Amino acid sequence: MEYKFSDRVLTLKPSAIREIFKYAADPTVVSLSAGNPSPEAFPVREIAEISARIFAERPIDALQYSVTEGYPALRETIAQYMKSRHNVGREFDSVLVTSGAQQVMDLLTKSLCNEGDVVICEAPSFIGSLNTFRSYRARLRGVPMDADGMNMEELERALREEPNARFIYTIPNFQNPSGITMSWEKRKAMYALAKKYGVLILEDNPYGDLRFSGEHIPPVKSLDEDGLVVYCGSFSKVISPGIRVGYAVAPQTLLQKMIVCKQGEDVHTNIWSQLVCNELMTKYDFDAHLERLRTIYREKSAFTMKLMDEYLVPNGITYQPIEGGLFLWCNLPDGVDMPAFCKEAVLRKVCVVPGNAFLTDENEPCQSFRINYSTPTNEQLEKGIKILGQLASEVCR
C-alpha cells in the first residue's frame, strides 16, 4: 500500500535534534543534549504518599472520566497561585489544565492559525514549539535576540510586515536555548506592541520558578488588562515531566475554543497526575520544595560554568552565564564550522545540540550550540566538557 499523507505532515521533516538524540541513546556517549530535569529534583516521597492516599481514600476520582477543562480543585489552586505570586489572572481569564505545556502550544495554534498564518518567534527558540506551530502549517517569522530579549525594532518590523501574524511566542525567562531573560522594560514594550497591532502573546514560562540568582521579573501576563496574553505554565520542571501536566491562564473566550480542540485530542488530562499536583501544592510546603530545586540547580550550574570557564572559554568558546533554567548557550568563534564541531564531538562521545536546530530556518548560518547541565551527573559534565575543550583547542585557533 502506498500511503498518501496530509500536506502538513509532509512538510514536517525529522529535525536535527532528533538525529542527535539517536547518538545520545548510546550509553558510552556523554549526553549534554537532553532537557530533562535532574532526577534528584523529583519529590518522590511526596508523590508516593499522595498516590497511596488517593487509592486508599478516593480511587474512583482518579480512575473515572473527568472534565476536559481540568480537575476543578487544581484549576482553582493554579489560579490562586498565579494571582498571589505573579499577579496573573483577571476577571476575564480562566485556567485550562493540559497534558504538558506542549499541548498549550498545540491547542492555541489549532484555535488561531489557518494555514499560512504567521507566528512570530524569538530566534533561536524552543524547537518543540516551533514544530508544533509548523504542524498546523503556520509560517514562522523569527525576531533576533539581544542580551535582554527580543530586539524590539525587529519585533515591530515583523508586526508591520506580517498582517497575518496571530501571536508572538516568547519564553521570557532563561529562554530555551539561549538562556536569555527578557528585561522588564522589554516585556512592557512587547505588550504595548502586541496591543498596538492587535496580536496575541503566548508566554511560555516553564523555568520561571527555577531562578536561582538575580532579580525576579514579573510575567508579561501580569500586565494583561486587555486579554492579549496566553500564559503557559508547566509542572514538568518543578514536579515531574513524566506526569505530563501543564496549564494555560488565558481569556475564557480563547480557552473555550482550546477546550473544544482538547476534547477531540485526548478528552482530558490524566486525572491521577492532576490530583498529585494539587495535593503537592496545597498539602505540602511547595515553597520549600521549589527552594530545594533552586539549590540543586544553583550548585549544578555553578559547577558547570566553572568547567566551561576552565576548558572552553580559554579556547575561544563564549557563553551567556545563567541565573535560572537548564541550558547554556555556547558560541564558537567566527570561521569555525559549527555543524562539523558538533559532529566531531559526537564521534568523541559527547553530544550537544547544534544551534541551527532552534532557528526558524535550520539552514541559516549559526555559530552556537546548546548544553544541558541538569541531566548529566557531575562526573559526566566534567568528562564531556573536557572533551569539548580538547576539541576546541584543536579547531578554534
Add this chain to the structure above:
Amino acid sequence: MEYKFSDRVLTLKPSAIREIFKYAADPTVVSLSAGNPSPEAFPVREIAEISARIFAERPIDALQYSVTEGYPALRETIAQYMKSRHNVGREFDSVLVTSGAQQVMDLLTKSLCNEGDVVICEAPSFIGSLNTFRSYRARLRGVPMDADGMNMEELERALREEPNARFIYTIPNFQNPSGITMSWEKRKAMYALAKKYGVLILEDNPYGDLRFSGEHIPPVKSLDEDGLVVYCGSFSKVISPGIRVGYAVAPQTLLQKMIVCKQGEDVHTNIWSQLVCNELMTKYDFDAHLERLRTIYREKSAFTMKLMDEYLVPNGITYQPIEGGLFLWCNLPDGVDMPAFCKEAVLRKVCVVPGNAFLTDENEPCQSFRINYSTPTNEQLEKGIKILGQLASEVCR
C-alpha cells in the same frame, strides 16, 4: 480584544451531547447519557499495589521524560497480546501508545487528511471521533447501518463517489451508539472494498473485550496482509478511562508520521499510567479481570433490558438487544418527535442522548436515542426507565 479564530474551530459547534451533559450534572437528574465504565469495574486494589511498587522501586522511570512511541515494555506487551489473542500485527506493523484512544483518531486524521478530504463513517457513529475528524476540516460521508454492520452497497457507492476518501471509520463491536456488531462476512467484504479502492480502515475497538454473550468475531485488522488497517485499542473500558491510555497497531510507515504529530501535541503519554497498564497485563491475571468485568456488564445489561421490556417495549419503543458494550439504542415509533421526547424526559429528570447527535449531519431526521446502562446504579436505572415508560405511554400512541 476581538479574537480571530481559525476556520477549523469556527466550524466546530458545541454538540447536542454537550448541551445534554449540562442537565446530566444536576444531581436530581437520572443520567442515562454518560459513557462511563461502571465504577465497580475498576481494578483499584491492583492499581494501588502497582503504584506503591513503582514509587518504592523505580520512581524515576515513572517521573522522568519518556519516549513518544510509548513505554517499550508496554508496547511489547500490547503487541504480544494482540497477536496471540486476535492475530493482529504483521511484520510491517508496530505499536504506538496514545493518551487515550481519542488521540489515535486525532493523530491519524492529522497525518492523512487535508482540508476537504473525506472520512467515511458509519451512520450513526461515535460523536467524539466525528468531532475530531471535523476539527481537521475533513468532510464526513455517512454509510447507513444494517443489523449486521455497514451496508456494503452503500459503502461501495461512497468509495466510488468520494475520490478523496482517506479512511473508513468503523467500530465493529457493539458500536457506539447503535450497539451493532459487524458480521465476519461484512468485515471481509469491507476489507476487500478498502483494498480495491486503496482506502485505509480505522478500526476502533474499545468494547471488543467486553463481549458478555454470543460468539467472538475476529478484528478486521486480523485480515490485514496489505497494511490497510489502523487498529485502535483502549484501556479506558477494561482498566480505567481516567488514566488515559490507548494504542494503535498499524503499519510502521503510518505510525512514524503519527509519532511526529504526537511529539508536537503532548510529547508522550503519562508514563505512570503506562507502567500501571503493563504491570496489570503481565503480573496479574488479566483474563480473570476481564471475566469479572464481563460478569458485571452481563448482569447489569440483563437487568436493564428486562426493565426496557417491561416499561418501554409495550409502549412502542424498540431496541437492539446487546451482547457487549455499554449502550442501548432505542427507537421511537414513526411520527413521535424524538428531540421533543428527549427534552421532555429531561424535564422529568431523566437524561438520554438524542440520536441525531451521532449523525454526520445533526439536522437529519432521527427516531432514536441512546441509553447508557453502565454508569447509573440499578436503582437509578429502574427509576429512569420507569419515567421514560410513563412518557412513552403518553406520547407513543
